[in-house]
Amino acid sequence: MIDDDHRASRLTADKRPELQISFEFFPPKTDAMEEKFWESINKLAPLKPRFVSVTYGAGGTTRERTLRMVRHITSDTGVPAAAHLTCVGASKGEIDDVVRGFAEVGVKSIVALRGDPPEGIGQPFTPHPQGYQNAADLVAGIRKLGDFDISVAAYPEKHPQSADWDADIDNLKRKIDAGANRAITQMFFRNADYLRFVERARKAGVTAPIVPGIQPIHSFKQISGFAARCGASIPDWLAERFDGLDADPDTHALVAAAVAAEQVTELLDEGVTEFHFYTLNRSNLVLALARLLGRRPD
Ligand code: FAD
Numbered sequence: 001m002i003d004d005d006h007r008a009s010r011l012t013a014d015k016r017p018e019l020q021i022s023f024e025f026f027p028p029k030t031d032a033m034e035e036k037f038w039e040s041i042n043k044l045a046p047l048k049p050r051f052v053s054v055t056y057g058a059g060g061t062t063r064e065r066t067l068r069m070v071r072h073i074t075s076d077t078g079v080p081a082a083a084h085l086t087c088v089g090a091s092k093g094e095i096d097d098v099v100r101g102f103a104e105v106g107v108k109s110i111v112a113l114r115g116d117p118p119e120g121i122g123q124p125f126t127p128h129p130q131g132y133q134n135a136a137d138l139v140a141g142i143r144k145l146g147d148f149d150i151s152v153a154a155y156p157e158k159h160p161q162s163a164d165w166d167a168d169i170d171n172l173k174r175k176i177d178a179g180a181n182r183a184i185t186q187m188f189f190r191n192a193d194y195l196r197f198v199e200r201a202r203k204a205g206v207t208a209p210i211v212p213g214i215q216p217i218h219s220f221k222q223i224s225g226f227a228a229r230c231g232a233s234i235p236d237w238l239a240e241r242f243d244g245l246d247a248d249p250d251t252h253a254l255v256a257a258a259v260a261a262e263q264v265t266e267l268l269d270e271g272v273t274e275f276h277f278y279t280l281n282r283s284n285l286v287l288a289l290a291r292l293l294g295r296r297p298d
Pocket of ligand 1: 054056057086114133134153167171175184187
């Protein structure tokens with residue numbers, strides 16, 4: 001039974017180690033989407049995130065937009081911006097120029113990724129002939145260019161292309177050893193998968209923070225599609241909770257809030273103090289979750 005003291009200790013900042021949160025956005029494609037993007041950033045900025053990150057489209061397709069967004073976040077909101085960067089379809093020289101471009105606009109944080117081939121995650125990855133081979137190689141390259149804060153990806157259910165758990169954890173260790181400051185996980189819906197993954201990584205000597213990536217389910221249909229594409233599984237109990245709610249957005253929204261609240265408060269109880277939220281450029285659910293974690297707008 002959770003009593004009032006327990007609830008208060010979950011929420012009271014002075015009773016637990018400092019909470020760190022970060023938010024992930026994607027670069028908007030249209031003017032209307034851009035308006036929504038800034039509206040959400042402006043609502044979330046007062047929560048004082050460690051950074052707001054902006055993704056990098058497959059094959060560098062959003063290079064200009066990612067750069068424009070991180071530049072404006074840095075100059076207009078006072079919140080540190082992090083730029084995602086992948087190895088796909090570019091030589092080391094081209095990628096190094098992108099990194100220098102980030103530095104020139106004041107971006108000091110990079111989420112360094114291998115990326116996927118344009119055909120999708122299931123397809124084998126062939127590096128550019130003069131390019132970085134994988135994320136670990138990219139991290140080492142970025143380290144040579146400056147004093148960046150670097151995050152890398154981790155997979156609580158194993159990356160679909162890792163032969164086994166040892167290969168997966170070895171790869172994470174290579175990325176950290178190459179100079180990454182932390183790992184951020186792929187979305188997951190079973191906290192036990194995340195906790196087991198952290199335990200495996202710790203046993204293998206990975207000491208860097210492994211920040212859970214939390215995906216609020218704004219639309220079960222959309223998120224289950226994303227999950228299938230990135231190799232994250234949807235447990236039956238979760239599908240059951242949303243079953244039949246496609247035509248009932250109000251109940252869907254309430255269930256989504258309850259599911260995400262359960263996930264983050266359980267992680268908090270497990271001692272997790274850093275969270276990364278996949279916002280899909282929306283602020284409402286994430287604002288509520290941050291509040292449950294004890295973080296309010298400044
Ligand atoms: P890596 O860590 O390089 O590993 C990929 C796979 O290759 C692993 O299975 C690994 O075991 C294997 N591997 C790596 N090196 C070797 C080696 N030397 N020998 C044998 N096997 C090896 N994608 C985007 O396109 N844009 C984004 O902005 C973006 N943001 C993301 C943010 C987060 C937090 C996460 C979790 C993922 C993101 N992705 C993004 C998706 C990511 O690009 C894919 O998951 C991709 O398939 C793997 O990228 P990685 O950086 O994990 O690759």
